[in-house]
Amino acid sequence: MKNKYFILTGIYNRCRGKKNIIMRIIYFDICAIPLFLMILFICYTRKMIRGNANQLFLVMTFVSLFATIADLGMEAPQAILPLSETSYVIVVISSYIYFILRNSTNVILLLFLLHLTRTSFLIQKTWSKIVFSLPYLSILMMLALNPFNRASFTVTRQNGYARGPLLMVFYIIALIYGLIGFVYSIYCRRYLRGTKWIALISIYILGYLAVLIQFLYPGTLMEMFCTAIGEMMIMLTIMRPEERMDSEVGVLSWASYQSDISNIIRSGEHVLISVIQMANSKEIRNYLGDHKYNEYVSDIAEAIRTIHWDRHHRTELYFEKPGTLYMIMNTEDDADEVVKRLLIETSKKIKHYSDTGVRFEPMICLIRVPENLNNADDIISLGHKFYLINSHKQTIYHASDIIYSQNFAIEAHIEEIIDRAIKDGNVKMYYQPIYDVHTGTFHSAEALARIIDPEYGLISPGIFIPAAEAQGLIIPLGDVVMEEVFRFISQNDLEALGLSYIEINLSVAQCMENNLPEKVKALQEKYKIDPKQVNLEITETVFENISEIMMENVKELTRMGYSFALDDYGIGYSSIQRVNHLPLQLIKIDKSMLDEADHENGRIILESTVKMMQNIGKNLVVEGAETFEMVETLKRMSTDYIQGFYFSKPLPEKDFVNFLKANLKQ
Numbered sequence: 036m037k038n039k040y041f042i043l044t045g046i047y048n049r050c051r052g053k054k055n056i057i058m059r060i061i062y063f064d065i066c067a068i069p070l071f072l073m074i075l076f077i078c079y080t081r082k083m084i085r086g087n088a089n090q091l092f093l094v095m096t097f098v099s100l101f102a103t104i105a106d107l108g109m110e111a112p113q114a115i116l117p118l119s120e121t122s123y124v125i126v127v128i129s130s131y132i133y134f135i136l137r138n139s140t141n142v143i144l145l146l147f148l149l150h151l152t153r154t155s156f157l158i159q160k161t162w163s164k165i166v167f168s169l170p171y172l173s174i175l176m177m178l179a180l181n182p183f184n185r186a187s188f189t190v191t192r193q194n195g196y197a198r199g200p201l202l203m204v205f206y207i208i209a210l211i212y213g214l215i216g217f218v219y220s221i222y223c224r225r226y227l228r229g230t231k232w233i234a235l236i237s238i239y240i241l242g243y244l245a246v247l248i249q250f251l252y253p254g255t256l257m258e259m260f261c262t263a264i265g266e267m268m269i270m271l272t273i274m275r276p277e278e279r280m281d282s283e284v285g286v287l288s289w290a291s292y293q294s295d296i297s298n299i300i301r302s303g304e305h306v307l308i309s310v311i312q313m314a315n316s317k318e319i320r321n322y323l324g325d326h327k328y329n330e331y332v333s334d335i336a337e338a339i340r341t342i343h344w345d346r347h348h349r350t351e352l353y354f355e356k357p358g359t360l361y362m363i364m365n366t367e368d369d370a371d372e373v374v375k376r377l378l379i380e381t382s383k384k385i386k387h388y389s390d391t392g393v394r395f396e397p398m399i400c401l402i403r404v405p406e407n408l409n410n411a412d413d414i415i416s417l418g419h420k421f422y423l424i425n426s427h428k429q430t431i432y433h434a435s436d437i438i439y440s441q442n443f444a445i446e447a448h449i450e451e452i453i454d455r456a457i458k459d460g461n462v463k464m465y466y467q468p469i470y471d472v473h474t475g476t477f478h479s480a481e482a483l484a485r486i487i488d489p490e491y492g493l494i495s496p497g498i499f500i501p502a503a504e505a506q507g508l509i510i511p512l513g514d515v516v517m518e519e520v521f522r523f524i525s526q527n528d529l530e531a532l533g534l535s536y537i538e539i540n541l542s543v544a545q546c547m548e549n550n551l552p553e554k555v556k557a558l559q560e561k562y563k564i565d566p567k568q569v570n571l572e573i574t575e576t577v578f579e580n581i582s583e584i585m586m587e588n589v590k591e592l593t594r595m596g597y598s599f600a601l602d603d604y605g606i607g608y609s610s611i612q613r614v615n616h617l618p619l620q621l622i623k624i625d626k627s628m629l630d631e632a633d634h635e636n637g638r639i640i641l642e643s644t645v646k647m648m649q650n651i652g653k654n655l656v657v658e659g660a661e662t663f664e665m666v667e668t669l670k671r672m673s674t675d676y677i678q679g680f681y682f683s684k685p686l687p688e689k690d691f692v693n694f695l696k697a698n699l700k701q
């Protein structure tokens with residue numbers, strides 16, 4: 036807002052070349068326009084059009100752009116006074132539009148801030164909404180009365196625009212919103228960190244500076260230009276599309292989810308989080324290809340959004356690669372009802388995909404915050420692991436059912452448990468015997484790690500191995516495993532127990548360790564064992580990570596006399612071509628393939644796989660034989676070796692040795 040009367044009558048009339056002067060005055064406005072357009076361009080190309088804060092930012096930019104255009108409409112015609120009939124109408128209409136829009140940007144900026152920091156619930160109550168919007172409403176009221184009382188401003192054909200006696204009220208109200216915003220920004224130090232917070236504070240300071248400059252030098256109409264700079268700063272430092280958005284899918288990013296969860300915890304907001312894990316996302320991505328897959332996720336997000344839009348729920352959606360959508364809602368509605376409706380409606384809306392064979396198969400976890408969990412790390416971790424913690428495969432999981440389980444407590448503390456296990460010697464090796472169909476004896480065994488934690492008891496590798504891999508603890512853990520097994524071999528006479536070798540599972544990271552052969556060699560010398568007594572198991576995932584160093588390791592260990600087995604054949608993308616890539620003597624067929632063998636087709640697949648492997652000269656272990664019938668089926672297929680609960684579960688060292696002794700053939 037500016038002292039237009041002063042500008043237009045004082046300066047103009049004293050100067051020659053009025054058009055030049057007016058051009059100089061409106062230069063700043065003209066420069067502001069491309070800045071706003073650039074911001075809008077970024078918003079649209081980066082798909083920053085979803086999400087409450089994004090939408091408010093978009094509205095704020097549009098409003099500022101139109102306010103600038105209105106400002107030009109107000110200024111430019113006044114280069115020639117007295118105003119013509121048309122110019123007069125343009126100046127009057129532009130003035131009203133300018134004041135309506137310009138004053139609303141202060142309100143929108145504050146709303147944007149509240150949404151960005153997830154504290155908008157502070158003004159959810161009707162009375163707080165009224166208090167919040169009252170100052171702006173009074174500006175609208177003053178503008179509505181202005182044609183009658185001319186209290187805010189006047190436009191005459193002779194002198195153009197001039198301030199009215201009550202125009203100061205507009206300044207005061209802008210100051211009030213500005214002050215609230217400024218104080219709130221200082222408070223926001225809890226929610227926005229580092230440069231983001233500095234940028235926010237600077238925007239308010241810049242705003243004040245612009246008004247001050249304009250007040251002191253009425254000829255420089257810097258307000259809209261400073262607003263444009265401020266919004267550009269918000270875009271570059273706070274919005275950061277590359278960080279806040281998943282631009283490929285057009286939904287807020289995983290980083291935004293993490294920061295919003297932290298803010299929710301800090302502010303104490305009550306929300307319902309639905310973690311929508313698309314169980315088959317990897318397969319769908321492979322089937323559709325990257326581009327189509329992004330469209331598919333984006334369509335699901337759109338379907339979810341429209342459902343909630345209809346219901347007037349305030350909802351934010353986030354996407355985490357490869358296939359998890361997070362939905363944060365402010366609703367007291369029955370969570371199950373919400374999700375059931377969501378499933379039905381979403382399936383309907385993406386029907387065209389299901390016609391091509393793509394099935395939407397989500398697993399959903401419902402978390403009420405803060406009732407179920409009030410710690411950001413726990414919420415994020417539960418979102419990643421809920422379907423692992425609760426072993427029943429179901430569609431809807433409730434955080435309330437999971438968080439009191441022992442597994443959740445273990446998952447939440449897994450890093451310290453593994454650390455403690457490595458340091459305190461809580462990693463114990465169990466051994467599962469492997470049966471030789473040809474001789475009818477136990478021919479080898481697999482070493483399987485367990486953690487016996489003083490606080491949580493026995494923990495299975497299904498929980499701690501993936502965690503150790505993710506936390507970078509698999510190498511020290513693998514070292515302990517290797518040492519334990521080598522010690523076991525050296526302290527027992529394997530041959531006397533009927534065993535040819537012990538199998539040790541190796542993780543990808545271990546295979547890629549550049550001093551793996553040296554480590555093995557050191558253990559071999561320390562415990563004086565024969566490499567033939569060890570068989571190293573690797574899984575198919577190593578094929579996805581084949582590197583020179585891994586190939587070197589495998590070759591070197593083979594040269595040293597160690598043999599390799601391929602574990603878990605039959606899950607993932609097994610290919611016989613891959614089996615040929617590495618020197619593998621033994622193939623271990625995964626339990627899932629055996630489970631499928633109770634159907635005709637599954638049986639044929641298993642049988643052909645057994646034959647094929649034997650034809651290319653591989654020895655074969657089938658894992659997971661639990662029943663007499665399974666064992667009989669495998670014997671009929673002339674499988675070489677069988678491993679399974681039917682013979683024995685994995686046993687602690689002593690029990691295992693006793694088991695073997697008891698089962699030795701006389």
Ligand code: C2E
Nearest residue numbers: 483484495496497500516540541542659660661678679680
């Ligand atoms: P794996 O290497 O495929 O081991 C076989 C798993 O199948 C073992 O589970 C074993 O207890 C289980 N199993 C064997 N027979 C049957 C059966 O008849 N029925 C059923 N339901 N299960 C059977 P476990 O001990 O829980 O180990 C799970 C996985 O953890 C292992 O799968 C392996 O990938 C990993 N693992 C275990 N110990 C280690 C280790 O020391 N290092 C590494 N890197 N991974 C390990």
Ligand code: MG
Nearest residue numbers: 481540572602
């Ligand atoms: Mg194994």
Ligand code: MG
Nearest residue numbers: 602603623658
């Ligand atoms: Mg296996």
